[in-house]
Amino acid sequence: MHQFLLGLCLFVLSFAGSFSSAADKPNFIVIFCDDLGYNDIGPFGSKLHRTPNLDRMAEEGRTFTQFYSTCGVCSPSRASLLTGAYPKRIGMHQNQEGRWVLFPGDSQGLNPDEVTIAEILKEEGYATACVGKWHLGDQPSFLPTRQGFDRYYGIPFSNDMGELDRPKGMYPPLPFLRDEEVIEEEPDQHFVTKRYTEEAIRFIRENEDKPFFLYLPHTMPHWPQYSSPQFAGRSANGAWGDTVEEIDWSTGAILDELESLGLRENTLILFTSDNGGATRHGASNFPLSGAKGSTMEGGQRIPMIASWPGTIPEGTTSDALASTLDVLPTFAGLAGAEAPTDRTLDGYDISSLLLGKGDQESPYESFLYYFRGSLQAIRSGPWKMHFARKSGKQQLPLRLFHLEKDVGETTNVAEANPEIVKKLQKLAQAARKDLGDDATNTPGSDLRAPGSVENAKPLTTAKN
Ligand code: MG
Secondary structure, eight states: OOOHHHHHHHHHHHHHHHHHHHHHEEEEEEEEEOOTTSSSSSGTOOSSSSHHHHHHHHEEEEEEEEEEEESSSSHHHHHHHEEESOOGTOOSSTTTTTEEEEEEEESESSSSSSSHHHHHHHTTEEEEESSOOSSSSOOGGGGGGGTTEEEEEEEOOOTSSSSSSTTTTSOOOEEEEETTTEEEEEGGGGGGGHHHHHHHHHHHTTTTTTTEEEHHHHOTTSOOOOOOOOOOOOOOHHHHHHHHHHHHHHHHHHHHHHHHHTTTGEEEEEESSSSSOGGGGGGTTTSSOOOOSSSSSHHEEEEEEETTTSSSSSEEEEOEEEEEEGHHHHHHTTTTTOOSSSSSSOOOOHHHHHOOOSSSOOSSSSSSEEEETTEEEEETEEEEEEEEEETTTTTOOEEEEEEEEEEEESSSTTTTOOOHHHHHHHHHHEEEEEEEEOOGGBBOOOOOOOOOOOOOOOSOOOOO
């Protein structure tokens, strides 16, 4: 009798265990804007752009005021998001010619040997899709479908890398891909946000019964800005504002879809940007200085909203330093998977910060601001130090800022704080030894090569 009861208990327990682990696996959605600034949406203070859906997402979720991308430009930043490693570590800090991002037909791309979030989640039974701007290599072996995504739909690099908005002969026609096939050349970009949204919703519907990972890197608001007729000319901030308001609409459509499918409480959504705002095109990074392409706060500090009703405390804020490096370890943990242990990752599982439970301190002893191959700045606690360097014809001195007192990086306090300068120099030295630094000719000890192919060619060819 006892044995029978014990057996029954074990049976019930194992059944409940397997049932709950399947039901527990949350869906993940990452909405990744292109060049959206720190102050471009309501929850981060924009009075210019109407973003009611993002306001709602923030009210139902948690905002991060000190969230960083690893680089002020596209390709390096995206490489970090998907792998949890600094761009410099995985050879994605520049292209094969030392340029700052990848261009059509480049021989380099994200190494297929790197482990992406999509690959980790796919292994756990997730359906995976990338909808939007890839920009981690356009050669067949670098495409999303070879990096863990079941499907891909979108423009594989920046939307200005086509014929329409550039001088003749600069680039071949802009491709639009489904999986690995070019299905259109020079698509009408007015409808790109709408098309991405429809594809995203289709993917969510098709996978409502199984865990899914949707990576939605928008093409907008990157230059040249295009919006559908419903949004074009409607905002108070020109074409830039129009695209931001359309992305807000898109996010609302996704939230509504999750709601109506009953998936909202089982889905973690992150909304953020690939780098700081392109102020010359209309973005605002207020109160930060600098813009896209720089290692000032305005180049790398990005808006971030996380929402997961019932799990993430609603209407809350975290001021802890965190970054896109943390997305892979965190998602892996929440999905019950393991982040790769056979290589160095630079991010941390920040689920405690995300869920507002347990330790609320930043896991970073230091955060590194690389541009191309050079370590330009380092942050530890509230202190950020920019190293002396040449910028164009200008010689910039070593500068130290206290970000809690001076988030705009206006007053250099290096002279008054020699001990802090020393401490940051020491941290930088360790970083250079590990990741290298072109500016100081430090080779680095723990680096991995990017992917590289022979006979690379663009996905499309010019007609004349
Ligand atoms: Mg960008």
